[in-house]
Amino acid sequence: MRVLHVITGLGIGGAEQQLRLLLRHLPVHSGVVTLTDPGPVAAALRADGVPVVHLGMRGNRDLSALPRLVRLIRRGRYDVVHTHLYRACVYGRIAARLAGVRHVVATEHSLGTAQIEGRPLSAGARALYLATERLGSATVAVSDTVARRLADWGVRPHRIHVVPNGVDAAALAHDERARATARRRLGIPPDAYVVGGVGRLVPGKRFDVLVRALAELPPDVRLLLVGDGGQRTRLERLAGASGIDDRVVWAGAVTRDLPALLSAMDVFVSPSADEAFGLAVVEALAAGLPVRYVACPALDDLPPEEAPTALRIGGTVADVAAAVRATRAAHGAGAARGPVPPAAYRYDIARTARQLMALYRETSDR
Template identity: 75%
Template sequence: MRVLHIITGLGIGGAEQQLRLLIPHMREVHSSVVTLTNPGAVADALRADGVPVTHLGMRGNRDLTALPRLARLIAGGGFDLVHTHLYRACVYGRLAARLAGVRTVIATEHSLGAAQIEGRPLSAGARALYVATERLGTATVAVSDTVARRLAGWGVRPARIRVVPNGIDVGRFAFDAGARRAARRRLGLAPDAYVVGGVGRLAAGKRFGTLIRAVADVPGARLLLVGEGDQRERLERVARECGAAERVVWAGAVSRGLPELLSAMDVFVSTSAEEAFGLAIVEALAAGLPVRYVACPALDDLPAGEAPGALRIGASAAEVAAALRSVPRERLPVPDAVRRYDIAHSARQLTSLYHEATKLPYEASDR
């Protein structure tokens, strides 16, 4: 089966990394990728994996010249199915596939919140355009039950929604004491320092300013922030204003070194009040970290007790600080919740959906 993935950009982000992780596990599928914009680090990684990547060179949301170019690319590729990722790619990709004569289009909704999409506030126009073009596709994949409910609330017919959770390579995140020592030396963190960790785009919705203020109120605590984004300068200012400038370590964006950085942490905190899944939280649990979080559909949609090392907390800086003062500094067993989200399982579910949608034969396996 030949599949074309269309994604808005290929910088370092959750949806982008998820696509890169999925493709090698879909062994019956010959995948190619088109990025509308930003052929960044994940594009380089995909090419290194042997996946063809094309940059469409789209100049913005209203660059309508991209539509016929994308349609020609689809028509010339002999694809059985088009799979779109992220808002702009979903809108343009569905239209282009229809123009190219490809009728089987799957879309994955990675980042739909209650009041925002991909970190930006929702407008009535954006929602109407999304729902209108959704009808041109075959099915829409939600990365969590929470996102499925949000899509249905938008007016997407429940029969068109399939839940295929995000996944991780569980073994890759196993705690490594040697990596912990090496990462702490490199980052200037003492072996006995109490290190609080946060991972994600430095965007307003992640509320890392709240985490910085909370750490400032915990004597001796250090904060290791992994990620980059347009809020970096503002967050540095917050750290200075609350007297924590010397206690924050800015690790920047990483594509391969996250397991080592998670090994260097003592507790993981997610202060984001609105998530579509909560991938970084699952990765932290796979590293044996105690986790404190404000919102995480990946855990909240599961039966109680499947992630004993993770506790939901209040959203204010005072509540986060109070939670940090009582976290035991010990590595924990990997919980059942993490094993639910193994990437191989997600890839099998998605491959099965491809074959169901195209009517091409498929024999499921446990490879």
């Protein structure tokens, strides 16, 4: 089976990293087309041996990209076209149909309650999405929550298939040696209590709440932020104005060092109030960290006993600071990691790949 994945961009982000991890476990011949931004994940995919083509799309309304994508799909003689993220879903579904590919799967990674991929939902965005959704064979929701949102948006329920995001729990396992090495490299004292956050530095992730909460915590507490984005300068200024700039550690965007950086943390906090899945939270659970989160459909859709080390908290600065204090009292710096909770294994990437392969076959048999 030949499958072409079409994605809006390949900068550092959850959907992009998820695609790379997924391709390592799908037993098919895969190629990738990125409409824009052939960033670090494109280079990582090529290093994995996956061919990546940059379509050079100049903006949302660059219609000249459509015939180029049609020609590329025809030349590849693909059995399935699989699209990821809003713009790629719109253009990819149209191009696949024009190229004569009957089997088109689209994954909805980032549909929130009031935004899609960080942009406010609008009647126009919804209408365009629904019009092109009908050109596909199936729409994948990464969580039950997203499936409900798609149905509320107007996608017919029988066309929606839940295939959750996945993690490689073994690769994320806690490592004491990696913890010490990462702390030395980042200049974090061995006995510091480290609060961690992972994600794109954009307003919707609400990392400003973590920075403000740090100012209310004791001086030996550090904040380790893993990610990059347009809000970094604003967050740096906020830390400076709060007098805590020497207590915030900026790890930048990473593609390989995440397991070591998670090992360097003592508690993981996700302040985002609107998520489609909450991949970073599940990765932190796989690393054995106690987790405090504001919103995480991946966990909210499960019984609590599957993630006993995770706790949902309020989203204010005071809520986050109080949660960190309480967690530190229960689990100090360097506390032994507990067993990996069942939720991390439920979302194993190999299982996700098997579910997706079953959907490819079901779609191709119609």
